[in-house]
Amino acid sequence: MEHNREVEIDGNSNPIQISRLALDIGGSLIKLVFFSRNSGDDEDPPKDLVGVSSGVNGRLHFAKFETAKINDCLQFISANKLLLGGGFQPQENCTNDRSFIKAVNQEAFTYLNGSKEFVQIDHNDLYPYLLVNIGSGVSMIKVDGDGKFERVSGTSVGGGTFWGLGKLLTKSQSFDELLELSHRGDNRAIDTLVGDIYGGMDYLKIGLSSTTIASSFGKATSHNKELEDYKPEDISRSLLRMISNNIGQISYLNALRFGLKRIIFGGFFIRSHSYTMDTIAVAVHFWSKGEAKAMFLRHEGFLGALGAFMSYETHSLDDLVVNQMMPLPVNASLGTDTNYDPLKGDLNGTESIQCSVYRA
CATH class of the missing domain: 3.30.420.40 (ATPase, nucleotide binding domain)
Incomplete structure (x- = not known):
């Protein structure tokens, strides 16, 4: 069942229609993805798309929360009147990010x-x-x-x-x-390197340079130091x-x-x-x-959430067309930042992508 809800985010006078929400609850972090579109946005799909009958313009939004602070996530969902659909998604759904590799330029x-x-x-x-x-x-x-x-x-x-x-x-x-x-930091203060064992020399006979780590934390066994002595x-x-x-x-x-x-x-x-x-x-x-x-x-942290997002029956990320990328703080307006250059940023926090989702 498709859930839709019109909400205002950060006092934005233009209501935002939330059509779907997906969660990936991990051992350390909760990853959240939801799609929104402006109510009254009746733009036709781009003319250069073939085999498309109808489309919805909007944004994919990304947010993350610590699992130990799950109430922060629930408060965010409640405050923004988001509705959850699709249910629990097992970890293998992270493979569905394949479609994002196809849909997003320079992913x-x-x-x-x-x-x-x-x-x-x-x-x-x-x-x-x-x-x-x-x-x-x-x-x-x-x-x-x-x-x-x-x-x-x-x-x-x-x-x-x-x-x-x-x-x-x-x-x-x-x-x-x-x-x-x-x-x-400098790991050489704690790790034992090949050069530490062979007098600062490479061990070329077996293809190891002097900077290769021979033993992680190895120097801690030979130094007469306690934990507080290390940076x-x-x-x-x-x-x-x-x-x-x-x-x-x-x-x-x-x-x-x-x-x-x-x-x-x-x-x-x-x-x-x-x-x-x-x-x-x-x-x-x-x-x-x-x-x-x-x-x-670029969306490395949201594989599971995107897989859950794709589980909806009516849409698929195979039908996703990405127009523009931009970062979006949780409390910010959903307006487009024309100064943002997607090639200089990584979409891995609380951000959004301008996109169009089309029904085949």
Whole structure:
């Protein structure tokens, strides 16, 4: 059943019609996606679209909340008079983000050595691939086609591990605070590198550079120091590096197991954080000897919520046409920000996409 409700957000005089809402409730975060359109918006669909009978112009909105603070999410839903439909969606629905890769221009990209490069994927050459969804834990899903997928592996060492250990070791109170600490840290103060073992030299005989990590947190065993003697920034950096390397290596080994060259990473652990993406990408590049490539998504944190959104019977993201992207704070008006450049931002927080949804 399609639920519609006209509401005003942040005193906007132009009422907004909310037609559907989808939630992905994870162990650490709640991800929310909803579609809205202006009441009275009767614009015809673009003339260059073929096989379209009717369309609705509006926005897809994205928001996130900590699961431990679920009342904040419920208050947001209640305050904005959003209605939920579609029910509970299992994790495998995150594979439905394939349609977003097709619908959104410059959705997928690679990141290596500080360089971000958007990838235009041939829709006829999208499959097969390995989808690695990094939430509190990690699930690895082999996707062979539309509706053809299976969970082939995973690991309990994921975003929840980083957040949990980081909180215990650094007293940080949030995931974002940990990420900010890691940005300022130096893992070499805690990790044992190959160069520490071989007198600052590379170990070229087995292909290891002096900067390769031989043991995460290894220096803590040899230094006569206590926890308070280490900088929280360095601890956070080492922890992030350890978990990201581990995920990158396990992901490649599973891709190798099934002969896959394309690995797509998603989940809110990444947060478009440059160091996280670079570490994962370097791990995949190293272990595959450059044969496999790590790819990331601009909507990485909303795979499950988008999958739930797609479960509605009347619409599908296969029928989604994206016109413009813009960030949207929770309390902001839904007016278009003409100064926003979608190529310079990442849609991974509380934001919206200007779009049209069409019935086939």
